[in-house]
Structure formats: C-alpha cells, structure tokens
Amino acid sequence: MITTTGLTKVYRSAHGRGREITALDGVDLHVREGEVFGVVGQSGAGKSSLIRCVNLLERPTSGTVTVAGQDLTALAGRGRRAGKDLRRARSSIGMVFQHFNLLSSRTVEDNVELPLEILGVPARERSRRALELLDLVGLADKAKAYPAQLSGGQKQRVGIARALAGDPKVLLSDEATSALDPETTRSILQLLRDLNRQLGLTVLLITHEMEVVKTICDSAALMRKGRIVESGTVSELLATPGSELARELFPVGGDASGPGRTVVDVTFQGEAATRPVISQLSRTYNIDISILGAAMDTVGGRQIGRMRIELPGAYEENVVPVGFLREQGLQIEIVKEGAQ
Numbered sequence: 001m002i003t004t005t006g007l008t009k010v011y012r013s014a015h016g017r018g019r020e021i022t023a024l025d026g027v028d029l030h031v032r033e034g035e036v037f038g039v040v041g042q043s044g045a046g047k048s049s050l051i052r053c054v055n056l057l058e059r060p061t062s063g064t065v066t067v068a069g070q071d072l073t074a075l076a077g078r079g080r081r082a083g084k085d086l087r088r089a090r091s092s093i094g095m096v097f098q099h100f101n102l103l104s105s106r107t108v109e110d111n112v113e114l115p116l117e118i119l120g121v122p123a124r125e126r127s128r129r130a131l132e133l134l135d136l137v138g139l140a141d142k143a144k145a146y147p148a149q150l151s152g153g154q155k156q157r158v159g160i161a162r163a164l165a166g167d168p169k170v171l172l173s174d175e176a177t178s179a180l181d182p183e184t185t186r187s188i189l190q191l192l193r194d195l196n197r198q199l200g201l202t203v204l205l206i207t208h209e210m211e212v213v214k215t216i217c218d219s220a221a222l223m224r225k226g227r228i229v230e231s232g233t234v235s236e237l238l239a240t241p242g243s244e245l246a247r248e249l250f251p252v253g254g255d256a257s258g259p260g261r262t263v264v265d266v267t268f269q270g271e272a273a274t275r276p277v278i279s280q281l282s283r284t285y286n287i288d289i290s291i292l293g294a295a296m297d298t299v300g301g302r303q304i305g306r307m308r309i310e311l312p313g314a315y316e317e318n319v320v321p322v323g324f325l326r327e328q329g330l331q332i333e334i335v336k337e338g339a340q
Ligand SMILES: Nc1ncnc2c1ncn2[C@@H]1O[C@H](COP(=O)(O)OP(=O)(O)OP(=O)(O)O)[C@@H](O)[C@H]1O
Pocket: 011, 012, 013, 021, 022, 023, 041, 042, 043, 044, 045, 046, 047, 048, 049, 050, 208
C-alpha cells in the first residue's frame, strides 16, 4: 500500500553556508494494505521527514514513493498540470498531527469540512459527510462547538475526522498521541485501531513510545540516523535474535546469580505461550530453573511473552535442554554462556 525505495532527503540550511543534513538516507519502506505500521526512533532519526516525504509535503531529494499503486514522486516531478494530479492523489492520504492543527475560528463541523471544500464538494454533501465522520469518532454532539471548547483528546478526534474526510485509503500520523495523557492516548489508539479494522484503513504512524507500538501495531520499523535498521511484523521481530525492537517491546532484566550458569531469553508466541514448557524442561532433564525476569502481554490479540531463565552449568552442559526448548517452537537467545 505504501512503498518507498531509496528515499533520501537532504536539507540544505540557508544560513549554514551549504551545510547539509541528511535526514533520510536510502529508506526502503513497505507497508502492507490494511496494517497498522509503526515507525519508532530517537529524536532526529528522520521519522517526521519520512512521513512528510510519503505524502510529498516535503519533496524527497531522491528515491520513489508509491501510495495505493500511484507513484507520487513521478507526479510531483511533472510541472503544473501534475500539481493537480498530485493534489488529487494526496486527498487519498489522510494526515493526523501532534498538535491537531485545527482552525480556532471554525466550528468542529467546519474544520472537518475544510478538506471537502478544497475538493469542491457541494455544501450539503459536505455537511452530511462531516456529521457522519463526527459520529464515527464519537463527537456527534460537538459539531457546533469551537476547538477551544474541547479537550485534547476531543481535538484529536476532530483531527482524525478531518483526516478521513477525503475518504482516504491511508492514514499518516505523526505523534498523534504525544500531547495527550495516558488515558486519552489509549482511547485515541483504540479509535485508530477501530478505524483500521472497520474501514480497512492502512495506518502509518510515527511514535517515540514503545507502548503505542505494543498497543496497536501489526508491524514496526526502527529508524536511526535516517535509515531503517530493523523492520518486520511484531511477531517476526520478536522471533529475531538480537532484535533491538523486540528487546524494547519486551524488556526482560535480571543478571546471572553467579558464575557457571547459563542465562537464556525465551520468547513465547501464540500456542507455545500456553504450554507448560518450563516445567516440562525441568522434569525431563531434572534441572532446577530460575526465572530471572519476565514480561507477558497481548499484541494484536495474541499472547506474547519473554522470560529470562537461568540453567545450572555452562552452556556446553545445557546444549540438550536448550535444544529441547527450540524444538518446542520457542525462540531462544543465549544471554550468557557461563564459564566452564
Ligand atoms: N526543514 C528542515 N530543515 C533543515 N533540517 C531539518 C528540517 N527538518 C528536519 N531537519 C533535520 O533532519 C533531521 C531529522 O529530523 P526529523 O524531524 O525527521 O526527526 P524526527 O525523527 O521526527 O525527530 P523527533 O522525534 O524529534 O520529532 C534532524 O537532524 C533535523 O534537524
């Protein structure tokens, strides 16, 4: 649904005398139709630049952006006539902002109608559509209110309704919840999830909060210095040994209780999460297993967990039990091999 290839953005600062900042450095992104895809990364990693290049708010320095089968970069490159095509293509991309970007002089309904006005939709149709959208986001009774009369969460609901006005296939969100408290964040994330399910909307969201990824994302990518350094479905990431995203999604702590022990991180997914594997391991090999740390959670309706366990003896003595865990379909990562 969204594909970028070799996407590069170099900013040239006006007063820095030719100083260049490479905000995106060859980004290949692939977001599948109907999924919620989260991009995380530290401040300055290039997340906003990526999302702004995806809807051509920012002109990429090189590379291509394809949304719903349409090459936006090609449209943007072709003179004035293409500008119109680009505007039309953009209307199938909704955008939600961190600070809502509502017009304070307009009522809630008129804010939602704004993109429809730009598209030249007749007044009655606009009004019908706006009320329908406000109903969808749970604000049917606020149509005549002004933004100043709304809470942050309500403002963001208006922002989302406005983003949906052009009936987009894709919704882009840049830190839509980072100005909101945790409770309101949860309700906005739930709304985005519902819209994704009900409307089959593909959502690309930027966040710096792992909690957001955990709550609603099917897939995620980690950005660093303008590059995507990890990406995949949440299950794939959790199954990837050494994945930084997996570690941050499911942090497990705990140090070995002494020398000569093997420390192993075990990731449980799906069916394996409900089987008593650890007690089987203990019984089968007659070993005492200590649990050093654990994290359990539900991601996309699936139970997923990580556990850090300690086995007596060095790794060489534990090859068979570790093999047993792998045979059970668990992902295993050796954290510490223990001295012989
Ligand atoms: N318009 C601009 N002109 C010059 N440099 C810019 C511009 N926009 C962004 N940058 C630079 O590009 C780099 C990436 O910025 P970007 O805003 O994409 O990061 P981000 O990951 O969204 O960060 P944050 O989490 O703080 O929002 C930074 O070094 C930033 O200073």
